[in-house]
Amino acid sequence: MAEKKRRWISLQWLLLLFVLLRCAFSSGSFSLSSDLAGLLAFKSLCDTSGELLSWNSSAPAPCSSWLGVSCSQGRVTRLVLESLSLSGAAIAPLSNLTELRVLSLKSNHLSGSIPDLSSLSALKLLFLSDNSLSGPIPSSLTTLSRLYRLDLSSNLLYGPIPLSFNRLPHLLTLRLDSNRLTGSISGLALPNLQDLNLSSNALTGAVPPSLASFPPAAFAGNPGLCGAPLQSSCLSTGSASIVPPDTTTVSSSPGSKPEGTDEPRRRSGISRAAVIAIVAGDFAALVIVSTILFLYFWRKIPSKSPSHLHEGEKIVYSSSPYGNFERGRMVFFEETSKRFELEDLLRSSAEMLGKGGYGTAYKAVLDDGSVVAVKRLRETPSAFGKREFEQHIQALARIRHPNLVSLKAYYYARDEKLLVYEFMPGGSVYSLLHGNRGPGRTPVGWDVRVRVALAAARGLAYIHTASRSPRLAHGNVKATNILLDKAGTPRLSDFGLALLGPSSAARCCGYRAPEAPSDARRPWASQRGDVYAFGVVLLELLTGRAASEVSDLPRWVQSVVREEWTAEVFDLELMRCKGIEEQMVAMLQLALGCTATSPDQRPKITHVVRMIEDIHSGGAGDTSVSPSHESFDSVSDSPSVSEDAPPGA
Known part of the structure; x- marks a missing residue:
């Protein structure tokens, strides 16, 4: 009886010790110990080449001395182990790092399926590309509501892309290229996505409108995909597969034609030659009528009148140096400026650059080959008469600076107001x-x-x-x-x-x-x-x-x-x-x-x-902001590219 009592007391102490250890590991400094235990378990499974020798349990400051490990507020928040020849199905122990925000294991030899990582609720960046991971994409990934970047490319993953990705409100990057994924993507809707690559898989069906703005390269290597932005049109619902041959073609082929159906089939439709003849006749009639109308109206319009110019081809529409309209003049602000008149703009080749709140901008190429930018102003306020307008424009023309687009000239008439600027060929x-x-x-x-x-x-x-x-x-x-x-x-x-x-x-x-x-x-x-x-x-x-x-x-x-x-x-x-x-x-x-x-x-x-x-100059200004007690998650998730070629800015 005494022996049973001692065992019962011992069991109670063990239970109490378990509870105390559990509480300790869930708060304070013991939480870091739990993270480090998970990392050591990961090391024992995958580090066959000895790349993680710095991961020593006796290290006095593992957060600063362990390779690839960063901490914040007593927890491991960042783990970056890229191109270290890590191998094996070793990711599962990392699910204990519940405060992890960045996890990058790309360019290793990890294998097996992606484990349940739903416990990593703080995770924002996840890069597992260029490994040998297999199996389907686990739906548990779609529970990581803070996820911004996800790269699982260049693995052996198969099966469909989970539509539950639509539940990730912050997802900006989704790279699943170079896998063995199958199924339709028509249900994907990721409105905030900025970077997408689904190429080199076996996906099928139509590209959804929500993803159609991405370039064709994002979907290349999927023969079963169709629709914009791809060149292949969707000939059948939800698929780009080959459409069965037309039944009329099959039934009219030699050897397959039912007896006694020759004459009715000829009478039931119009032959191809007849259709071509009808279309050609209609087109010829349309050309003749259009030519007659063009010649008729052309003779009634003065050769220099701008009213015959098509919208979008020329700059000036309403003003004319003829008739009852007020005649204006071009006013230049620089003695060295090339002089031209309104008629030169009328004859110029013009390209509309864009419409803004104050007017429409054009690129105008003059007869001598010089290029200017012309802004055709909208209606100005009634308080701005000719004198006020000219005074204001002249004040603007006096403002000259290397980082300002110079005003070269203006044209003022009651029905037309133009501003002529230097042309900026580098775009916006x-x-x-x-x-x-x-x-x-x-x-x-x-x-x-x-x-x-x-x-x-x-x-x-x-x-x-x-x-x-x-x-x-x-x-x-x-x-x-x-x-x-x-x-x-x-x-x-x-x-x-x-x-x-x-x-x-x-x-x-x-x-x-x-x-x-x-x-x-x-x-x-x-x-x-x-x-x-x-x-x-x-x-x-x-x-x-x-x-x-x-x-x-x-x-x-x-x-x-x-x-x-x-x-x-x-x-x-x-x-x-x-x-x-x-x-x-x-x-x-x-x-x-x-x-x-x-x-x-x-x-x-x-x-x-x-x-x-x-x-x-390399400083940080006279004011700064703390990155919210969090080191920068500056893991590069961009593919290898050449050095930036800045546009000379």
């Missing part, structure tokens, strides 16, 4: 950042983005300080109005036009300052509003997101930072740049300061210039 910063965001795109490096920001800030600062009375504002700062000249130098365009149109022109696409008046019909611009819009441009440079993609880009960035995910706001293309974390955070803090809700809390643009100059 908007196209540089957001054009072709898919496979095959040349990444825009950090140095290029900083130089764009600095050039735009210097140009804006010159506008703000060039005129004391009245104080001038740009009024329409946005990525499409930062252009690149033939040398690749960024230059601000469209400055000072805010007074010539409604404030709604500068209030679209996410650049509108909160204090802008609710009455969009009257002109409005302010220097504080310019700083806000410039801050949005900085956020575009940092995040890679267009301001129009998010309803309020500054507030979205703030929400991510508040969730302690500061590193996750940055563009995927910047993750491959090393040693710039401090500069990126400093620029982010500056951008958030520029987009403060209260105008009084925003810095002056001259201060912004000094900050960016400091960042560009």
Whole structure:
């Protein structure tokens, strides 16, 4: 009896000890011990070549001395072990690292199936590419609601792509290429996805509209896929498989024709020759009628009248030097400028560059081969007569700076108002950042983005300080109005036009300052509003997101930072740049300061210039923000590419 009592007491002590150990491992410093135990189990299973010799249980500071391991607040948060010849089915022990945010095991020899990783609820970046993992993609991955980047490419995975990926609201990267995946992708809908590659699998069916904006290379190597952006059309529902031959063709083939059906079949349809003859006749009649009408109306129109010019081909439509219209004249601001008249613009070859809130921009090639940019203004406010218009334009023409697009000339008439600028052949910063965001795109490096920001800030600062009375504002700062000249130098365009149109022109696409008046019909611009819009441009440079993609880009960035995910706001293309974390955070803090809700809390643009100059020189400015107690998750998930070829910015 005494022996049983002693055993019972011993059992109670063991249970108590188990509970105490469990509590200890779930809090405080013992949590790190639990993480390290999982790492040691992983090492024992996969490190046959001795690459992880630094993983020693007696190491005094494993978070700083263990290869590839990073910690935060007493837990392992980052594990990066790439190209170390790790092998075996060894991933399962890592599921104990419940605070892990970055896991990269790419370019090893790991095998077996992907285990249940649903316990890694904090995981944001998961890279398992270039291994020998097999089996289906586990649905447990789709429970990782914080996941931003997922790369399982170049493995031996098979089966369908789980449609539960649609439940991942933050997913920006999905790379599943070079596997053995099958099934349809028509149900995939990932609206926030920026980087997709499903190539070299055995997928079938139609590419869904939600993924059709990605380039064909993202779907190449799947013979069963069809629809945009692929060249193969979907001939049958949900599949690009071969359509069965037409039954009429089969039944009319020799040896398969039923007896007694010759005559009825001939009478039941029109022969191919008859169809061709009818179509040819209709086309010939259409050409003849069109030619007669063209010749008839051409004779009734004066040869130099612009009214015969087709929309989209020429610049000027309403004005004419003939009839009852007021005749204007071209006014040039530089003695060395090549002189031309309105008639030269009428004869020029013009290409529409885009429509904005203040008018339509054209590229005009004159008879002598010179190229200019012409902005045809919309209707100006009634308060702006000819005298006011000319005084304002002349004031704008006096503003000259290497980072501003110079105004060369203007044309004023009652029915036509044109501004002639230098032509910028390098396109806009908007196209540089957001054009072709898919496979095959040349990444825009950090140095290029900083130089764009600095050039735009210097140009804006010159506008703000060039005129004391009245104080001038740009009024329409946005990525499409930062252009690149033939040398690749960024230059601000469209400055000072805010007074010539409604404030709604500068209030679209996410650049509108909160204090802008609710009455969009009257002109409005302010220097504080310019700083806000410039801050949005900085956020575009940092995040890679267009301001129009998010309803309020500054507030979205703030929400991510508040969730302690500061590193996750940055563009995927910047993750491959090393040693710039401090500069990126400093620029982010500056951008958030520029987009403060209260105008009084925003810095002056001259201060912004000094900050960016400091960042560009390798510093971090005179203000910084902590990355929310989290080291940067700067794992490169980009494929190997050549060195950046910046567009000369």
